[in-house]
Amino acid sequence: MADLIVHILVPIAIFTFIAAFTLFAVYAERKIAGFVQDRLGPMETGKFGLVQTIADILKLLQKEFITPSAADKILFSIAPVVIFGAVFVGFSVIPWAADFIPANTHTGLFFIMAVVSIDAIGILMAGWGSNNKYALLGAVRAIAQMVSYEIPVGLSLIAVVMITQTLNLNDIAYLQGIHAPESIYFMGFWDVTQIGGIFAWHIFQAPHLLVVYVIFFIASLAECNRAPFDIPEAESELIGGFHTEYGGIKFAFLFLAEYAMMFLVAILGVVLFLGAWNTPLPNIGSLRLADWTTGMGWGIAWTVIKSFTIVGIQMWIRWTLPRFRADQLMTLCWKVLIPLAFLCLAISGLWRIMVML
Amino acid sequence: MTIDVLLFYAFATMAIGSALLLVSIRNTARALFLLFIVLFAMAGLYLFALADFIAITQILVYVGGVLILLIFAFMLSNKELLHDLQRVSHRFIMIPRWQALLLSAAFLSIMLYSFLSWSKSMPEWIETAQMNGTVISPADNNIQALGFRFMTQYVLPFEIISIFLMMALIGAAHISRKEQNA
Numbered sequence: 001m002a003d004l005i006v007h008i009l010v011p012i013a014i015f016t017f018i019a020a021f022t023l024f025a026v027y028a029e030r031k032i033a034g035f036v037q038d039r040l041g042p043m044e045t046g047k048f049g050l051v052q053t054i055a056d057i058l059k060l061l062q063k064e065f066i067t068p069s070a071a072d073k074i075l076f077s078i079a080p081v082v083i084f085g086a087v088f089v090g091f092s093v094i095p096w097a098a099d100f101i102p103a104n105t106h107t108g109l110f111f112i113m114a115v116v117s118i119d120a121i122g123i124l125m126a127g128w129g130s131n132n133k134y135a136l137l138g139a140v141r142a143i144a145q146m147v148s149y150e151i152p153v154g155l156s157l158i159a160v161v162m163i164t165q166t167l168n169l170n171d172i173a174y175l176q177g178i179h180a181p182e183s184i185y186f187m188g189f190w191d192v193t194q195i196g197g198i199f200a201w202h203i204f205q206a207p208h209l210l211v212v213y214v215i216f217f218i219a220s221l222a223e224c225n226r227a228p229f230d231i232p233e234a235e236s237e238l239i240g241g242f243h244t245e246y247g248g249i250k251f252a253f254l255f256l257a258e259y260a261m262m263f264l265v266a267i268l269g270v271v272l273f274l275g276a277w278n279t280p281l282p283n284i285g286s287l288r289l290a291d292w293t294t295g296m297g298w299g300i301a302w303t304v305i306k307s308f309t310i311v312g313i314q315m316w317i318r319w320t321l322p323r324f325r326a327d328q329l330m331t332l333c334w335k336v337l338i339p340l341a342f343l344c345l346a347i348s349g350l351w352r353i354m355v356m357l
Numbered sequence: 358m359t360i361d362v363l364l365f366y367a368f369a370t371m372a373i374g375s376a377l378l379l380v381s382i383r384n385t386a387r388a389l390f391l392l393f394i395v396l397f398a399m400a401g402l403y404l405f406a407l408a409d410f411i412a413i414t415q416i417l418v419y420v421g422g423v424l425i426l427l428i429f430a431f432m433l434s435n436k437e438l439l440h441d442l443q444r445v446s447h448r449f450i451m452i453p454r455w456q457a458l459l460l461s462a463a464f465l466s467i468m469l470y471s472f473l474s475w476s477k478s479m480p481e482w483i484e485t486a487q488m489n490g491t492v493i494s495p496a497d498n499n500i501q502a503l504g505f506r507f508m509t510q511y512v513l514p515f516e517i518i519s520i521f522l523m524m525a526l527i528g529a530a531h532i533s534r535k536e537q538n539a
Contacts, residue, residue, distance in 0.1 A: 072384075117421025118420055121390075
């Protein structure tokens with residue numbers, strides 16, 4: 001029975017975190033947008049506009065349920081649940097600190113890849129169910145983009161899995177710090193098992209993984225339909241894309257799913273490449289910085305700090321770069337990212353055989 | 358009744374119920390989304406057989422790939438053509454459907470036969486496996502075992518399938534290419 005209560009409490013905790021994160025992230029996004037565009041952003045509601053997003057969500061929650069009369073009512077109302085559910089389930093295998101993980105499975109990474117692809121079905125459901133040309137066009141664009149960019153994401157994940165030899169995200173996190181079960185090397189020559197810190201992260205364990213991380217980051221931006229890859233919801237052409245017809249709490253769920261997806265890809269990148277819950281501070285002689293800053297509380301703090309930094313970079317990119325054209329988007333994916341990811345995959349194999357053994 | 362038995366029956370009901378609804382529904386778009394529920398529930402049932410890799414692959418390949426392809430094909434197909442397909446007789450048993458009747462009768466008789474000849478006990482090979490301890494537990498690392506098998510015992514079938522998929526990919530690219538001098 002205690003097990004069952006834990007199984008109910010953990011999803012509630014994660015949901016609360018995602019909801020709080022979304023409120024915070026929307027505010028941060030507006031402030032960053034304001035900073036980039038040389039204006040102030042929200043200032044009226046609360047001190048520095050701090051309660052602006054809370055006011056927004058209260059407004060959304062009170063709104064009437066509006067379903068277009070020509071819409072497919074069942075699909076229209078299920079779609080937000082499917083989209084949010086797909087992203088939410090992905091959080092079940094993410095490690096927050098050492099052995100602090102909702103589900104410690106051997107198939108963690110593979111599981112995330114699978115559930116994120118359900119997201120595409122939800123978007124198609126929303127686009128088709130709305131019975132609106134703009135919504136359908138937005139959904140079709142979103143699917144074309146997500147299906148294409150799943151390939152570089154998958155290839156970059158395989159490149160790092162070839163180095164780690166496991167799909168278990170908890171084990172992958174262990175391999176990047178002072179608690180690593182086997183000896184780890186900085187760039188393949190300097191034993192950093194006792195030193196840890198930033199040198200033990202995957203991107204520094206093998207030099208090509210830095211390139212792989214960049215590929216993963218770009219492709220994951222496209223996976224969550226963020227600018228500069230936001231042609232599925234290009235306001236100037238498509239009004240709002242697949243969520244044109246949505247309002248009230250259904251729209252709130254779609255919004256929550258979008259920000260949850262941003263955080264999911266950010267934390268996934270952190271776990272795979274940027275040392276997960278391991279500290280960036282190395283042991284220097286008798287200055288045991290890595291030993292001092294490793295532990296449960298520190299682990300959660302490092303994971304969250306690193307992920308928030310990545311989310312911040314995603315926002316910075318969104319407000320800095322203009323939107324890609326559809327053909328440029330496909331050219332980047334098929335002619336640049338995929339060949340590069342294949343090359344890194346081959347290097348990963350050689351690295352594992354030649355350098356790590 | 359434990360919670361996993363309850364979950365098993367929930368998944369089984371979901372799979373069978375949506376499959377029945379899927380073949381009887383008129384609305385093709387909804388039928389495709391029902392297929393998603395069927396595939397998802399089937400993945401859940403695979404988990405009960407401790408085949409977590411198969412379950413996730415099912416979702417990744419069928420839901421993330423094949424189903425999206427099906428929906429796209431449905432959206433791009435001619436509306437009149439779909440209308441013709443939907444305009445069929447409502448009678449349940451009729452002469453043009455004799456193949457379906459034959460097939461379902463054959464399957465029913467096979468299932469009845471196997472049910473009647475079942476001795477209500479565990480098969481012998483399962484009992485010997487349990488005695489020898491050659492069973493897998495939910496906490497085992499199945500992926501590693503699968504990987505070793507693929508690269509040693511089953512390397513030839515694995516590579517043949519890879520080449521076959523490669524051929525299909527190249528063939529698709531060739532067919533879809535615009536002819537330069539046609």
